[in-house]
Amino acid sequence: xxxxxxxxxxxxxxxxxxxxxxxxxxxxxxxxxxxxxxxxxxxxxxxxxxxxxxxxxxxxxxxxxxxxxxxxxxxxxxxxxxxxxxxxxxxxxxxxxxxxxxxxxxxxxxxx
Amino acid sequence: xxxxxxxxxxxxxxxxxxxxxxxxxxxxxxxxxxxxxxxxxxxxxxxxxxxxxxxxxxxxxxxxxxxxxxxxxxxxxxxxxxxxxxxxxxxxxxxxxxxxxxxxxxxxxxxxx
Numbered sequence: 001x002x003x004x005x006x007x008x009x010x011x012x013x014x015x016x017x018x019x020x021x022x023x024x025x026x027x028x029x030x031x032x033x034x035x036x037x038x039x040x041x042x043x044x045x046x047x048x049x050x051x052x053x054x055x056x057x058x059x060x061x062x063x064x065x066x067x068x069x070x071x072x073x074x075x076x077x078x079x080x081x082x083x084x085x086x087x088x089x090x091x092x093x094x095x096x097x098x099x100x101x102x103x104x105x106x107x108x109x110x111x112x
Numbered sequence: 113x114x115x116x117x118x119x120x121x122x123x124x125x126x127x128x129x130x131x132x133x134x135x136x137x138x139x140x141x142x143x144x145x146x147x148x149x150x151x152x153x154x155x156x157x158x159x160x161x162x163x164x165x166x167x168x169x170x171x172x173x174x175x176x177x178x179x180x181x182x183x184x185x186x187x188x189x190x191x192x193x194x195x196x197x198x199x200x201x202x203x204x205x206x207x208x209x210x211x212x213x214x215x216x217x218x219x220x221x222x223x224x225x
Contacts, residue, residue, distance in 0.1 A: 004154070034213070043116070043203055043216035044155075087155070096168065098143065100214060102154035 002027045006088050006103035013078055013110050021073040021106045023088030031093040033071050034100060035064050038085045047086075078110045114138065116217035118204050124223045125194055133189040133220045137206030142184050145214060148173075149201040158202075161187060194224045 003026040013019055025033065032051050036044035048057045050066040057064050061082065063074040073086055085107045089100040117136045125131050137144050146158040157171040161181045172178070176194075181187040191198055201221050205214035 036216075041218075041221075043118075043218045046213055046215060049213055089155075098160050098162075099145065099157040099168070099171075100147075100155070101157070102147075104152070104154045 002090055002092055002101040004088055004090055004101055004103035006086075006106050008106060009104070010107040011109070013075075013108070015079055015110055015112050016077045018074070018076045018078070020075070021086055021108070023071040023073070023103055024069060025071070025088075025090045027090050027092045027101075029093035031091045031097050033066055034089045034091065035071070035073055036087040036089065038087055038105065044087055075108070078108075080110045080112050083108055083110045116204055116206050116215055118202075118217040118220050120220060121218065122221045122223075124225065126225055127196060128193055130190065130192045131194055131222065133191075133202050133222070135187045135189070135204030135206075135217060137185070137187070137204070138215060140184075141206035141208055141215075143207045143209055143212075144181060144187050145205045145207075146179060146187070146189050147203045147205065149203060149219070151200075155203060158189070191222075194222075196224050198222060199224045 005024045007022045032049050034049050035047040038044045048064040053068045055066050061076050065072045085105040087105045089102040119134045144161040147155040149155045159179050160168045164181045176192045179189045201219040203216050203219045205216045207214050
């Protein structure tokens with residue numbers, strides 16, 4: 001059974017204070033690892049897909065990396081508008097290769 | 113273009129009543145998914161549609177839950193005889209095909225009193 005564990009559960013940063021969120025996963029075969037951002041009262045917003053170990057993707061202050069066991073979402077010089085819950089999900093390459101298995105998320109708060 | 117839409121955005125109901133939740137996918141998206149997000153929990157997969165057939169209903173929590181889809185368009189998730197543990201956010205997502213990035217709607221927040 002696919003499993004995703006995100007840490008920390010909550011992270012509070014000062015504006016400009018860089019940090020990383022972790023997503024550890026167990027899957028029989030990885031088709032893709034997804035990062036989403038979720039604001040209160042809204043649905044998840046797609047950020048990145050990573051497909052193979054060593055892959056990196058960037059978008060503004062966010063950079064996602066992938067190894068065979070985990071993914072990191074690095075946030076450089078965050079701003080208050082980066083405050084949200086960040087969700088990690090995996091899609092396996094087997095018979096259930098259409099559904100996502102999600103972690104519980106990391107609640108990020110960036111104080112001005 | 114228009115994204116995934118869901119209605120109602122909020123629903124309060126009494127225990128034992130039936131509710132219907134609606135999802136309008138992005139136009140042209142053949143695959144549609146329902147997930148449930150309970151407080152403090154990760155999103156849980158409920159059901160997947162490819163066109164109007166549902167190859168995987170394995171995530172539906174009980175026989176009180178059912179879903180249907182009309183063609184490659186609207187889907188309805190029905191919960192019969194609601195229970196308090198059904199209180200959650202129900203999210204719908206769609207993709208052009210089954211293995212592409214899933215784009216989510218805003219969700220329906222269901223509260224069962």
